[in-house]
Amino acid sequence: MTLIRTDRPRWGLSRRTLLRSGLSTLIGLPVLEAMAPAIARAQANGDDPPRRFFAFYLPNGMHMPSFTPTTVGALGTLPLILEPLEPVKQHVTVVSGLENRAAFPGDDGPGDHARGTGTFLSVARLLKSDVDIQNGISVDQAIAGHLRSRGYSGLSSLELGCESGGSTGNCDSGYSCAYVVNVAWAGAQSPLPKETNPRAVFDRLFAGLDPLASAVEREKQRRYRQSILDVVKGDSARLNARLGAKDRLKLDEHLTGIRELERQIEGEPLTSCSPGERPVGVDVDVTAYVRSMLDLVVASFTCDRTRVASFMLGNGGSNRNFSFIGVNGAHHEISHHQGDPAKFAQLEQIDRWEMEQLAYVVERLSHVDDGNGQTALDTSMVFCAAEIEDGNTHNHRNLPVVVAGRAGGCITSGRHVRADGRSIADLFLTGMQSCGMTSTSFADSSGVLVL
Amino acid sequence: MDEKRTCAEASTAWRHQHSPVLALGVWIALCLGCPQEGAAGEGDVDEPDAPLLPDSPRGPGDPLACDPGAKTLHRLNRSEYARTVADLLGPAAGAAAAVHAAAFPADDVAGGFDNNADVLSTSPLLVEKLDAAALAIAAAVFPDGAAATIDRQEAEAVGSDVGTAAGSVWNLFSNGDLTASFTIATTGRYAVRVRADQEAAGDDDAHLGIVVDGRSVLDVDVTGLATYEVETELTAGAHSIGARFDNDFFDAGTDADRNLLVDFLEVEGPLDVASTSPGRARFVSCNPSSEVEGCARASLTPLLRRAFRRPVLDEEVTPYVALVVLATGAGDSFDAGLRLATQAMLLSPNFLYRAEFDDDGDQTHRISTHELAARLSYFLWASMPDETLTLKADDGVLDRPAVLEAEVTRMLADPKARGGVAEALAAQWLNTRGLDVVAPDADLYPLSDDVRAALKQETKLVVQALLDSDRPAPDLLDVDFTFVNAPLAAFYGLPFDAGDDDDGDGFVRVSLAGTNRAGVLTHGAFLTANSYPFRTSPVKRGRWVVDQLLCLDPGDVPPDVPPLNEDPASGSVRERMEAHRSEPRCAACHVLMDPIGFGLESFDPIGRSRTQDADGYDIDDDDVFFDTPFTNPAGLAAALKAQETLPSCMAEKLGSYTLGRGLDVAVAGDACTIDDVTARAAAAGFSLRAILGAIVESDAFQMRTPTRSLE
Known part of the structure; x- marks a missing residue:
């Protein structure tokens, strides 16, 4: 089964004409109404409309009895945990019953948080080791690679999170920290580290914004930067010739990064866009911190600086102290609830707070103009889920999944869908095809999940 | 795979048992890794009383005590990066590097250490951050505001009410001035240059006057095509700078005509400010205005040599010199060119990775003295070798046991060891x-x-x-x-x-x-x-x-283990x-x-x-x-x-850090190394210093098995 629909919205003539006549100006428009120049240009050229993919990771599962809607079809009264999504429920699809079989224990024993997190977007079997890492490419990176190959010149992808980590060596039952702190994987052994400081992310995304630089000056700087990278590539080639195969793999990682820099240099200069306020660093107010990160996702879509993003609310098995919402305890510990009703109540509070953050970003994306009267929710697929179903049983079946957006018309939102026993990879395949990929499989998929 | 025992085994059987593994390790090392067979069992392991330091480096025919193992291309981790930049380029650069390195993605960790060559990876995000760091660091060493700029205006483009454009020059065929306006950003001392030639006639050469704001600051006879230069003070703001021709000659009878041909006007500076920027003088000791390429090479060769922690070939320096030439050719200053070269240097794999070469084939072999110097300095200082260590590597004497031991002692006493090995x-x-x-x-x-x-x-x-x-x-x-x-x-x-x-x-x-x-x-x-x-x-x-x-x-943890009762x-x-x-x-x-x-x-x-x-x-x-x-x-x-595994565990942990790779008791050579180090250190009192010294003496530290083939 393929997912090709004929009723995808086309780019409208009126707007194109407006742009060509030079009447459209980006400067001075309110942030959320400014269309990114790259999109405007694409539209003017009659190119494909943008497609975006955003993965939102939640640690430690959900309290499912208060999460799963009781009926399928149009979303009615939302369960307690989903209530924060009420204002945006026309944009969301709750999908029940999906499973991540790559995270099943098999012969690997404990380590479900690492396994669920490492495979969150890859659905690949992990090698249980803290030295040798082995995963598969994650769906966001598959999509990023496709968009890159189609000439998209912004950042390939953006990896964000609100819990740093990787330096403690304190991982899950023999699994490398790499599996616990990263969900984006460019390849089997290449986790893409996430950034956790919003100010640093903002500077990275928007520091190149220099509307005052002249075209001549920009061209000169571009030539300088390319020349620098040419020297680096020359050094790499000479070094490569003297290295053994294993060392060459290490050097290849460096060259991959250098090539990504080159791609960005060749890309469109960032000329005009309103990314919003430069954020402070890590806010002590956790909710404000999370929202500053989500704002960056919105800003990077608004300015079309990237089309693929992932966000980890916490690391796998996160032990965040939730006393800031009146829950005295650490998340992972509470999630081992042992059927204790007091813990259920605490989990409901935490889970609701998590859905408030999802609702926040969905609401903001609903105001991002992706051209032709479409918002980023029309063009995008937001995938939000946890690595396990329930913190006590560590089950990887019936995962809590909320999808937001309509993925270019591929998703009819505002519903609860049951997909019992289907692989989460089927949903990823839907995301891939909605982003224009012709792939007919991903990991253990059996076909797209029609939503 | 790790051979450590697991829970399932009785706790009485928990103790590490090194000895059987050790015997196997020696056997395998001797059969597979060493250049020459024989002398099995004569390793140092069984003889802790043997002299700790033989008088000369182990020769090619000597048996290996333990298989030294393979070490992968080793990326600098973020603290090594910041400390190396500080040692290489000075405190201002070090400060910039520390700020940026703090925002690098966390380094990968194995066995508790973040300097494990096998697991340290390089993501596109890291490269992007290294790129931004390189820009900031280069600017800290060769600051923009203080750096001299070259502003050149072509005479034929400037023009004058006297004379005419003639190809790429302006021909002043009558007495008069060719004047252009230059905007000076910073008050200071500037070089004002005019490139000129003459069409000779009569007894005298053409006079060239260099005129600044109407005042003549230089008056010379033009004998041929040359750049004429004068230094003068200029305040910030606009200045008129020109070439004056004042001894026109024309003989209608012979048609002899003396003319001044002006190619360009140029202002470079401020000359005195750049040289006072802290650190710059450490790298530039020549005058770039006389010879850009030569001065760039003279400045960059020693810098790259230090950055790459080994001697460099001329041909390796050439692309960096070309970056300086590119910048000056585009009208930017020499220092702007050095900034580009510094950025490239800081992104080069020769800087970011510690490479060790197996140019001699597949044999287990001693590492070069420069590789040895880098191993020493990175484990003791978490940074690059200093001048003293480098000289010993240059002289090829670093692998002599007495020299090596003296260097370890010196380096441990250096304050840099606090931020290095102690940290x-x-x-x-x-x-x-x-x-x-x-x-x-x-x-x-x-x-x-x-x-x-x-x-x-x-x-x-x-x-x-x-x-x-x-x-x-x-x-x-x-x-x-x-x-x-x-x-x-x-x-x-x-x-x-x-x-x-x-x-x-x-x-x-x-x-x-x-x-x-x-x-x-x-x-x-x-x-x-x-x-x-x-x-x-x-x-x-x-x-x-x-x-x-x-x-x-x-x-x-066994599956389905009941969690702790938290009540x-x-x-x-x-x-x-x-x-x-x-x-x-x-x-x-x-x-x-x-x-x-x-x-x-x-x-x-x-x-x-x-x-x-x-x-x-x-x-x-x-x-x-x-x-x-x-x-x-x-x-x-x-x-x-009182636990018997404590000493060997300390040797294992310190060894893993010192070698920058995880020592694994399940690998025969590593188990052998751990026992060898434990025994040698014990004989020397088992202080931290003795353990580190024993590791430095080990084959694992001084030799390598090629990583050419992928298993």
Whole structure:
């Protein structure tokens, strides 16, 4: 089964004409109404409309009895945990019953948080080791690679999170920290580290914004930067010739990064866009911190600086102290609830707070103009889920999944869908095809999940 | 795969057994790795009394004691990066590097260490951040505002009301001026240049006057095509600068016509400011205005040599020189060119990776003296070799045992060792870095930033004190003094006398006699990093000791293990854990981990002394460890020091850090190395210094097996 629909919205003539006549100006428009120049240009050229993919990771599962809607079809009264999504429920699809079989224990024993997190977007079997890492490419990176190959010149992808980590060596039952702190994987052994400081992310995304630089000056700087990278590539080639195969793999990682820099240099200069306020660093107010990160996702879509993003609310098995919402305890510990009703109540509070953050970003994306009267929710697929179903049983079946957006018309939102026993990879395949990929499989998929 | 024993095995069989592995290791090394067979069993391992240092490097025919193993291309981790930049380019660059490196993605960790060559990876995000760092660092060394710029205006484009454009020059065929306006950004001393030629006629050469704001500052005879230069003071703002022709000659009879041909006008400067930028003089000792390319090569060759930690070929320098030429050719200053070259250098794999070459084929071989120098400096200083070390590498004498030992002694005494090996052992092996990621409940267990920082420093200073002494390394567990600053003394309830602060770092050494503290396990850093936000975790504390000090593996948690009963009403943490431990499948592991944690229960989740826990239960810190009953933290330390795996575990951990790769007892060569180092160090008193010295002497440190083939 393929997912090709004929009723995808086309780019409208009126707007194109407006742009060509030079009447459209980006400067001075309110942030959320400014269309990114790259999109405007694409539209003017009659190119494909943008497609975006955003993965939102939640640690430690959900309290499912208060999460799963009781009926399928149009979303009615939302369960307690989903209530924060009420204002945006026309944009969301709750999908029940999906499973991540790559995270099943098999012969690997404990380590479900690492396994669920490492495979969150890859659905690949992990090698249980803290030295040798082995995963598969994650769906966001598959999509990023496709968009890159189609000439998209912004950042390939953006990896964000609100819990740093990787330096403690304190991982899950023999699994490398790499599996616990990263969900984006460019390849089997290449986790893409996430950034956790919003100010640093903002500077990275928007520091190149220099509307005052002249075209001549920009061209000169571009030539300088390319020349620098040419020297680096020359050094790499000479070094490569003297290295053994294993060392060459290490050097290849460096060259991959250098090539990504080159791609960005060749890309469109960032000329005009309103990314919003430069954020402070890590806010002590956790909710404000999370929202500053989500704002960056919105800003990077608004300015079309990237089309693929992932966000980890916490690391796998996160032990965040939730006393800031009146829950005295650490998340992972509470999630081992042992059927204790007091813990259920605490989990409901935490889970609701998590859905408030999802609702926040969905609401903001609903105001991002992706051209032709479409918002980023029309063009995008937001995938939000946890690595396990329930913190006590560590089950990887019936995962809590909320999808937001309509993925270019591929998703009819505002519903609860049951997909019992289907692989989460089927949903990823839907995301891939909605982003224009012709792939007919991903990991253990059996076909797209029609939503 | 790790050969450590797991939970499933009886706890009585937990002890590491090195000997059988060792014998196998020697055998394999001799059969597979060494250049020459024979002399099996004559390794140093069985003879701890053998001379520690033979007089000359091991020759190509000597047998290997242990297979040295393979080491992968080694990326600088972020602290090594920042420290190397500081040593390479000076303090301003180092400060910029430290700020940027703090925002690099966290380095990959294996076995507790973040300098493991095998797992250190490079993501596109890291390269992007390295790129941004390189830009900032280059600007700090060759600052923009202070750097001289060259502003050139072509005469034919400027023009004059006298004369005519003639190809690429302006022909002043009558007396007059060719004048252009130049905008000067910074007041200072500038070179004003005119490139000119003459069409000769009559007895005299053409006169060229260089005129600044109407005033002649140079008057010369033009004898041929040349650039004429004068230095003058210019204030910030617009200035008119021109070439004047004032001895026109024309003989109508012979048609002899004397003309001044002007190619360009140029202003470079400010000349005096750039040279005063701190650090610049270290790299540029020539005058770039006379010869850009030569000066660039003269400046960059020694810099690249240091950056790449080895001699460099001319052809390796050439592309960097070309960057300088590119910049000056585009009208930017020489220093702007050096900025580009510096950026490229800081992104080059020759700088970012420590490469070791196997140019001689597949044989196990000694590493070069420059590779040896880098191994030494990165483990002792977490930075590049200094001049002294480099000279010994250049002379090819560094691998002589006496020279090597003297260098280790010198380097350990250098203050850089504090930020290097002492910092690494404290932060990584003893995991004070874990303090960064724990969040004790702010109300119950308030931990100020001051105290948090002081806790890290405390452990580091104790490690440093042991490195500086001959005390046996296991004394880390019961050393009877520590270091506190004012906030930490108040936190611990220890005395503090600022008058004892000899080195001005705010910390003083205090005796712990009469307190319940002694050794690193009673440091707040360890105790806090291994606690939960709301309570202590005897399991985490115990698990860490078992892992990192005893190298015993409690193994995985069995599936479906019931979690700890978290209800304080049902008993103290210890009582609830003991109930947990009564389950047979839990007992095998917990019988080892828990006693260690219980022995430390008199310290709360942030390491403060206590006699009751938060739920009001009295603390009971007596237990039995490996059949040894103990009382309180001091008794625990004594029980741990009696463990036979402690020395080899220390050798394994220090070896993994020193070599930058995980030593694995399941690998024969590594097991052999661990035993070799343990035995040699024991013979030398088993101080931290003796262990490090034994590692440096080992084949694993001085040799390598090619990594050419992928298994």
